[in-house]
Amino acid sequence: MAYRVLSSRLAPPSNKLSRRFVFVFTLSLSFTYLCYSALFCSRAVMPRLPGLEEHGCVRAESAGAKKLLQKAPFCAAQQSTRTPTPPSPARNQTHTAKRQPAAQPAEKTARNGTSAQRYGNKKLPNALIVGVKKGGTRAVLEFIRIHPDVRAVGTEPHFFDRNYDRGLDWYRSLMPRTLDSQITMEKTPSYFVTREAPRRIASMCRDTKLIVVVRNPVTRAISDYTQTLSKKPDIPTFEELAFKNRSQGLVDTSWNAIRIGMYILHLENWLQYFRLSQIHFVSGERLITDPAGELGRVQDFLGLKRIITDKHFYFNRTKGFPCLKKPESSSLPRCLGKSKGRTHVQIDQEVIEQLRDFYRPFNIKFYEMVGHDFRWD
Numbered sequence: 001m002a003y004r005v006l007s008s009r010l011a012p013p014s015n016k017l018s019r020r021f022v023f024v025f026t027l028s029l030s031f032t033y034l035c036y037s038a039l040f041c042s043r044a045v046m047p048r049l050p051g052l053e054e055h056g057c058v059r060a061e062s063a064g065a066k067k068l069l070q071k072a073p074f075c076a077a078q079q080s081t082r083t084p085t086p087p088s089p090a091r092n093q094t095h096t097a098k099r100q101p102a103a104q105p106a107e108k109t110a111r112n113g114t115s116a117q118r119y120g121n122k123k124l125p126n127a128l129i130v131g132v133k134k135g136g137t138r139a140v141l142e143f144i145r146i147h148p149d150v151r152a153v154g155t156e157p158h159f160f161d162r163n164y165d166r167g168l169d170w171y172r173s174l175m176p177r178t179l180d181s182q183i184t185m186e187k188t189p190s191y192f193v194t195r196e197a198p199r200r201i202a203s204m205c206r207d208t209k210l211i212v213v214v215r216n217p218v219t220r221a222i223s224d225y226t227q228t229l230s231k232k233p234d235i236p237t238f239e240e241l242a243f244k245n246r247s248q249g250l251v252d253t254s255w256n257a258i259r260i261g262m263y264i265l266h267l268e269n270w271l272q273y274f275r276l277s278q279i280h281f282v283s284g285e286r287l288i289t290d291p292a293g294e295l296g297r298v299q300d301f302l303g304l305k306r307i308i309t310d311k312h313f314y315f316n317r318t319k320g321f322p323c324l325k326k327p328e329s330s331s332l333p334r335c336l337g338k339s340k341g342r343t344h345v346q347i348d349q350e351v352i353e354q355l356r357d358f359y360r361p362f363n364i365k366f367y368e369m370v371g372h373d374f375r376w377d
């Protein structure tokens, strides 16, 4: 020690100066590094490394994303990429809010190209198309996903009905990567009639936005039956399944094709967990006659800029339905598949009238509840 002090005292001034320089340089280098890390916090600058997803630090939200998220106040909790504990009835409460991890650079692969988006994180959905079966749910999903701020799962995950035991991690893994400013969506029409679905969705996030595509319940039932018949040609006739006793006009409400159309009953279940303002109803009929108008309202509801307009659609005479000029997955015009827009089984007009009478009181209550007359009578 004495030697070190002595030697430092005896050291020539130039040596002393260079040591002081090295010390100051190292100090300033460390300080710069600290500032740099604090400001940019790894992900915005560094490329994503596999396995490092969980270790994001608090992000600085971009102005654009902030604006969009303000318009659509989605659940912050569900956006976390931290490993969530699998949902269980005992843990049926809303998650505590966590900050989102930093977004990747605001750079996307061609949105309307065939390649998947490479940047962003997999997040739980902010908005769900929950029903109804044969209402036009595929059309709404395919149309809304051409919006640059929407990314969606193509297939139906059936998480809140059939796959709930797999947990939120599994569900999240199915989602496409999204930037902070983008909305994640999926559609599973059976959620609307699944008793546990509203509670489960609310426990994922109370702010989830819900879209229900509704259609005249009689036409919907015939469409449903037509689909089943195409898979199982040996099933009884529509009339046989629809009535317990046709001459008495006794409708079989245990048959799913009939039960699904009693919209008000299912809606009451949803309203135990969600505000009416969180649910947007799309008219399945108007979706065919005026897709741009319906999609305009869907965009408003999601807090999105109205980008999808008339110019995105054309009426395909062969198909008899509106089709997209430029869908999300390709640059070519595309109509929905053969299973959408089938020719329905011919049903006796009298049967149709009986079913109309059956549904009327349910429809009226439904119109009153949602504040809109869908004119199905």
Ligand SMILES: Nc1ncnc2c1ncn2[C@@H]1O[C@H](COP(=O)(O)OS(=O)(=O)O)[C@@H](OP(=O)(O)O)[C@H]1O
Binding pocket: 132, 133, 134, 135, 136, 137, 138, 139, 189, 223, 224, 284, 287, 288, 321, 322, 323, 335, 336, 339, 340, 341, 342
């Ligand atoms: N643009 C366009 N192209 C084709 N089909 C359209 C379109 N818009 C709405 N529809 C109606 O969507 C009905 C199918 O509804 P879903 O997609 O909800 O069916 S499913 O529940 O996912 O099986 C389907 O019902 P069916 O006509 O009975 O087949 C269509 O009437």
